[in-house]
Amino acid sequence: MSGHSYIKRPNRPLQIYAALFLVVLYVPVLFLPLFSFNTSIYVKFPLTGFTFQWYIELMDREPVWAALMNSLRVGVTTSLISTGFGIFAAKAITRYRLPGKGPLVGFIMLPLVVPGIIFGVALLILISRMGIPLSLYTVTIGHVIVCLPFAIATMIPRFEGFDPSIEEASADLGENAWWTFWRITFPMVFPGILASLLLTFTVSFDEFIMAFFLSGTDPTLPMYIWSQLRFPKEFPSILALASIILVVSFAMVFLGQWINRDAQATDSKSE
Amino acid sequence: MRKQLIQKVNDPMTKTDAFISIRNVNKFFGKFQAINDVSIDIGHGEFFSLLGSSGCGKTTLLRMLAGFENPTSGEIYIDGQPMSGVPPHHRPVNMVFQSYAIFPHLNVRDNIAYGLRKQKLSRSKRNAMVDEMLDLIKLPDYGDRKANQLSGGQRQRIALARSLILRPKVLLLDEPLGALDKQLREQMQLELRALQKTVGITFVFVTHDQEEALTLSDRIAVMSNGRDLQVDTPTRLYESPMDREVASFIGTMNFFDGTVKALTDGGAEIETAGIGDVYTTNIPPSLTPGQSVSVAIRPEKLTLSSDGHGGSNTVKGRLDNAAYLGERSHYYVSVDGVPQPVAVSAQNRQRANGNAESQRPVWLSWDDNAFVVLGNG
Ligand SMILES: Nc1ncnc2c1ncn2[C@@H]1O[C@H](COP(=O)(O)OP(=O)(O)O)[C@@H](O)[C@H]1O
Ligand SMILES: [Mg+2]
Numbered sequence: 001m002s003g004h005s006y007i008k009r010p011n012r013p014l015q016i017y018a019a020l021f022l023v024v025l026y027v028p029v030l031f032l033p034l035f036s037f038n039t040s041i042y043v044k045f046p047l048t049g050f051t052f053q054w055y056i057e058l059m060d061r062e063p064v065w066a067a068l069m070n071s072l073r074v075g076v077t078t079s080l081i082s083t084g085f086g087i088f089a090a091k092a093i094t095r096y097r098l099p100g101k102g103p104l105v106g107f108i109m110l111p112l113v114v115p116g117i118i119f120g121v122a123l124l125i126l127i128s129r130m131g132i133p134l135s136l137y138t139v140t141i142g143h144v145i146v147c148l149p150f151a152i153a154t155m156i157p158r159f160e161g162f163d164p165s166i167e168e169a170s171a172d173l174g175e176n177a178w179w180t181f182w183r184i185t186f187p188m189v190f191p192g193i194l195a196s197l198l199l200t201f202t203v204s205f206d207e208f209i210m211a212f213f214l215s216g217t218d219p220t221l222p223m224y225i226w227s228q229l230r231f232p233k234e235f236p237s238i239l240a241l242a243s244i245i246l247v248v249s250f251a252m253v254f255l256g257q258w259i260n261r262d263a264q265a266t267d268s269k270s271e
Numbered sequence: 272m273r274k275q276l277i278q279k280v281n282d283p284m285t286k287t288d289a290f291i292s293i294r295n296v297n298k299f300f301g302k303f304q305a306i307n308d309v310s311i312d313i314g315h316g317e318f319f320s321l322l323g324s325s326g327c328g329k330t331t332l333l334r335m336l337a338g339f340e341n342p343t344s345g346e347i348y349i350d351g352q353p354m355s356g357v358p359p360h361h362r363p364v365n366m367v368f369q370s371y372a373i374f375p376h377l378n379v380r381d382n383i384a385y386g387l388r389k390q391k392l393s394r395s396k397r398n399a400m401v402d403e404m405l406d407l408i409k410l411p412d413y414g415d416r417k418a419n420q421l422s423g424g425q426r427q428r429i430a431l432a433r434s435l436i437l438r439p440k441v442l443l444l445d446e447p448l449g450a451l452d453k454q455l456r457e458q459m460q461l462e463l464r465a466l467q468k469t470v471g472i473t474f475v476f477v478t479h480d481q482e483e484a485l486t487l488s489d490r491i492a493v494m495s496n497g498r499d500l501q502v503d504t505p506t507r508l509y510e511s512p513m514d515r516e517v518a519s520f521i522g523t524m525n526f527f528d529g530t531v532k533a534l535t536d537g538g539a540e541i542e543t544a545g546i547g548d549v550y551t552t553n554i555p556p557s558l559t560p561g562q563s564v565s566v567a568i569r570p571e572k573l574t575l576s577s578d579g580h581g582g583s584n585t586v587k588g589r590l591d592n593a594a595y596l597g598e599r600s601h602y603y604v605s606v607d608g609v610p611q612p613v614a615v616s617a618q619n620r621q622r623a624n625g626n627a628e629s630q631r632p633v634w635l636s637w638d639d640n641a642f643v644v645l646g647n648g
Binding site for chain 2: 163165168169170173175179187188
């Protein structure tokens with residue numbers, strides 16, 4: 001007896017494939033932090049020496065801090081709005097028999113597959129037609145659209161993971177919809193809400209194309225990075241900045257996944 | 272038509288003491304009719320069961336009482352009040368869900384106290400009420416447990432306590448014992464019955480288990496395909512089922528075709544094809560001579576013997592099959608002129624020797640009134 005069921009027994013080729021996949025995906029990205037600690041301003045081997053110089057330089061730059069603040073404001077607002085919408089969209093999708101639910105869900109998920117440049121241009125046209133000046137607000141609108149599918153996709157398993165009769169039981173015990181939401185639904189999906197906040201914040205924080213089309217005079221952090229790429233002298237600092245963003249993004253997404261790790265298992269666990 | 276008539280006669284409930292009154296309720300899901308013109312009256316303090324096979328509409332009817340579904344037409348009255356438009360949280364009923372629906376993020380205490388928020392009680396009063404409930408369900412030391420640290424039987428009790436603490440006028444229970452193993456189920460049946468007597472609340476209990484319904488209920492509504500076939504006490508459902516469907520749903524029944532020969536003081540003489548004339552007073556009203564009917568008898572009301580004597584209430588047959596079940600045996604006897612083998616159930620008073628020899632001649636006999644006359648439906 002191996003102790004493994006047929007479907008769960010280890011599969012060597014699949015493991016190798018997974019390892020290769022991760023290497024191809026992430027090794028190029030790892031060059032960023034590597035060269036950000038290199039003393040040379042040129043990105044090439046061999047490495048010349050180890051330094052924190054670029055990180056220290058970064059701290060002294062006024063525009064970096066301004067861009068960071070812009071990104072934080074946009075990110076926090078975007079994550080709150082898209083998660084808020086996401087809660088109710090996910091509840092509607094999982095709880096009610098909506099006619100045409102399939103197409104509707106597909107439509108909501110569209111921003112995941114439609115190239116950002118198309119959405120960016122479309123929104124730009126729309127917004128300028130309406131005479132709204134480009135600003136961090138317009139960036140936020142674009143980011144909410146991009147982030148909504150992430151929020152919904154994070155929340156749906158949370159809602160699917162618990163028996164609708166739990167909400168009915170609350171109504172049966174005398175609570176109206178409002179109180180049922182706050183006493184039952186909200187605490188039960190709360191890990192999903194946290195995960196969604198973290199994920200959508202990260203997506204917004206890292207997003208470039210929408211910001212490129214929709215920002216006015218205040219750049220977000222990715223916009224700032226892009227504007228500095230023209231100056232070779234600045235490049236190592238940009239690498240340092242990119243490395244920081246990379247590490248923080250990874251950390252946030254993993255934290256979100258960890259918080260939300262038991263989504264859909266709430267029922268079976270409580271058996 | 273005939274059904275309505277019998278129901279009036281059989282129903283001990285008159286309209287005035289009906290506590291729950293379901294009046295001509297229909298329910299459609301799209302084109303599918305889940306409930307078909309159901310009218311049932313349930314009395315105050317009754318233990319009332321809805322019995323029927325899976326998919327016959329029991330849960331749907333219960334959910335309409337609780338307010339989770341609205342009747343497509345018809346009206347439900349509880350304590351004299353029409354319920355249409357009254358949301359679940361304003362109805363004087365509470366429900367124990369099939370899945371129990373224990374709140375997983377709350378401990379046992381908070382689950383039980385969940386519905387007390389609006390009553391604005393002092394903390395000590397609230398705790399006292401919860402303690403009382405924990406005692407009632409015999410889980411006094413479980414207050415701080417989480418929902419996921421409980422067994423099926425314990426969850427079921429907590430679901431009960433959570434409802435009972437609100438002193439509802441009606442408790443609705445949707446197959447509450449279905450998920451429990453046999454032994455626990457039998458124990459919980461006794462407890463549930465005792466509990467209902469203690470608290471004096473009207474119980475509407477859904478089950479697909481006929482034995483459970485017979486054991487627990489004051490009255491039972493037998494349902495099939497969204498209709499209520501017969502509403503009666505367990506004894507009358509078993510002894511005087513109204514038609515073949517009810518008769519075959521509850522226990523086993525032997526059916527014979529016949530015609531009414533004569534009506535004599537409260538009884539009827541029925542002429543049958545295979546078993547001669549039978550006399551019984553278990554007859555539906557409005558029977559007329561010459562009418563074709565079914566007569567039916569339960570397997571345990573037939574006596575099997577191997578030495579024949581002629582006479583009335585006796586018929587000869589051949590033993591087809593015997594099944595030994597320990598305390599009793601089931602025999603299947605073919606009788607000339609009867610299409611199905613006749614089932615007989617007998618207690619094994621003597622030690623069985625296990626050599627029930629097949630195809631030997633046997634005699635079946637019965638008492639007067641052992642038969643019941645059904646309409647030919
Ligand atoms: N919300 C619903 N939508 C469509 N059909 C339903 C719905 N609820 C129940 N039904 C159907 O109604 C019938 C009766 O269901 P139900 O009341 O749950 O039966 P029971 O509890 O007796 O097993 C079933 O055929 C079921 O498929
Ligand atoms: Mg059911």
